[in-house]
Amino acid sequence: MAAGADPTRDTPELYSESPPDTLSMRTFGFWLYMLGDSLIFTALFVSYGVLQNNYAGGPTASAVYTPFHFLFESVLIYFSVFSVAMGMRGLARGKRSALMLWFCLALAAGGIFLGIEIYDFNSQVALGITPLRSAFLSIYFTVVGTHGLHVAVGLLWIVVMLFQVGLKGFSAAVIQRLLCLEIFWLYQGFIWACVFTFVELWSAI
Amino acid sequence: MLDEDKEALEHPEVQIGRKASSKIIGYVISLLLTALAFSLVYAHALPGPALQGVIAFLAGAVICVQLYFFSNVDLRHSQRWNLITTILTIPLFALMIGLSIWLFYELALRVQISAGLF
Numbered sequence: 001m002a003a004g005a006d007p008t009r010d011t012p013e014l015y016s017e018s019p020p021d022t023l024s025m026r027t028f029g030f031w032l033y034m035l036g037d038s039l040i041f042t043a044l045f046v047s048y049g050v051l052q053n054n055y056a057g058g059p060t061a062s063a064v065y066t067p068f069h070f071l072f073e074s075v076l077i078y079f080s081v082f083s084v085a086m087g088m089r090g091l092a093r094g095k096r097s098a099l100m101l102w103f104c105l106a107l108a109a110g111g112i113f114l115g116i117e118i119y120d121f122n123s124q125v126a127l128g129i130t131p132l133r134s135a136f137l138s139i140y141f142t143v144v145g146t147h148g149l150h151v152a153v154g155l156l157w158i159v160v161m162l163f164q165v166g167l168k169g170f171s172a173a174v175i176q177r178l179l180c181l182e183i184f185w186l187y188q189g190f191i192w193a194c195v196f197t198f199v200e201l202w203s204a205i
Numbered sequence: 206m207l208d209e210d211k212e213a214l215e216h217p218e219v220q221i222g223r224k225a226s227s228k229i230i231g232y233v234i235s236l237l238l239t240a241l242a243f244s245l246v247y248a249h250a251l252p253g254p255a256l257q258g259v260i261a262f263l264a265g266a267v268i269c270v271q272l273y274f275f276s277n278v279d280l281r282h283s284q285r286w287n288l289i290t291t292i293l294t295i296p297l298f299a300l301m302i303g304l305s306i307w308l309f310y311e312l313a314l315r316v317q318i319s320a321g322l323f
Contacts (some may be wrong), residue, residue: 023216024283031287034210044297047306070235074239082232085275088222094214111269155254172213186276189235190268196239197264201246205253 005060023176032178034187035089041191045198052203054135061203064129064140069120070200073113074192080109081189084158088182090174103162106185110155112165117148143199147191148199154188157181221284223276231274238267 007190012115052061090098121141124130131141164174213219222228245256272278278287281323 004264024218025212027218028286030279032290035290038294039297039301046302049302050309059210063271071239073244075236076234076301078235078239081275082228085222085228085231086225088219088227089225091214092220092223122228142318161314170210170214171207175216176215182222183276186271189271189275193239193267193271194266197260201242201260202257204246205249205256 023172023179025195026176026178027053027183027185031181034158034183036150037188038191039174040146041143043192044146045194047181048199049162051135051139055069056134056136058137059129060133061136061140064124064137065131065203067200067204069116070196074196076109076113076116077192080106080191081112083109083139084182088178091170091178092169096169100162100164103158103165106156110151110158114148114151116175117144117151121145140199144195147188147195150191154181154185157184212243217283227274227277231270232268232272235267238270 056144083102086105087099090096090100090102102108129137131138161174161178164177168174242260245251245260250256251259272291276287278284278291280288
């Protein structure tokens with residue numbers, strides 16, 4: 001038999017001539033990072049579960065929450081995630097203008113989401129509903145505020161990517177950042193599904 | 206356009222997001238599930254613990270729907286490790302939440318003057 005081994009053999013490939021697929025590896029690495037980031041929220045949801053009834057004579061959950069605002073915020077954040085996914089479809093088809101249009105819609109929806117949250121926080125603080133009032137209010141502002149902070153960072157990221165796509169086009173580095181942004185924004189939708197259910201809806205039961 | 210840019214644009218990670226229909230379906234299902242959870246709670250359609258279980262299930266469904274339709278995490282070979290790592294993180298979430306709540310619940314019972322005040 002010739003020196004060459006049987007090409008159909010099923011052994012692991014220990015050495016490969018082809019360069020590593022950095023785009024896949026970095027995207028997967030960012031996926032793992034976001035799974036780790038979710039653990040922050042796990043810790044916060046645990047604290048919420050422990051502290052949610054510690055009103056210390058202050059306002060209760062039903063006095064603080066505005067259910068229809070939460071519902072409207074859900075529509076907005078899911079639309080924003082959907083828009084970024086549609087923008088990435090523009091990337092797949094190589095259409096810069098489609099991506100920028102959808103990202104602008106995502107930015108608008110995310111901006112309104114954050115605006116409602118800030119408006120709610122402001123009107124609560126004006127009524128004396130502050131994080132200092134009780135353990136329940138501390139954890140409520142921390143959970144919702146941490147998610148809001150993530151959304152704010154994501155919106156900034158979308159703005160930066162709009163400029164980069166506009167100025168640099170679809171270069172390899174820009175495509176890598178867009179893939180990571182899509183993963184980041186997707187996770188904000190997941191976290192919001194948990195905030196909406198376990199913070200707002202559960203307390204209304 | 207540089208070769209590496211062209212390669213990145215044709216990469217499976219990018220091309221996987223080509224279908225518009227799956228994204229629209231994902232968004233519509235997410236909205237329907239959210240509206241269902243909200244209206245169930247609004248109408249107090251079930252007794253408390255059952256309702257909590259149902260809407261927790263609906264939240265999980267929203268996440269699965271978005272994972273599948275927006276991010277295309279499925280059984281495809283290229284997406285396999287995303288799926289495996291996500292599924293293997295679920296026990297971490299469950300252990301952290303379940304054990305901590307249990308611990309603090311038992312602690313609260315033991316430090317009350319009379320058990321049952323909690």
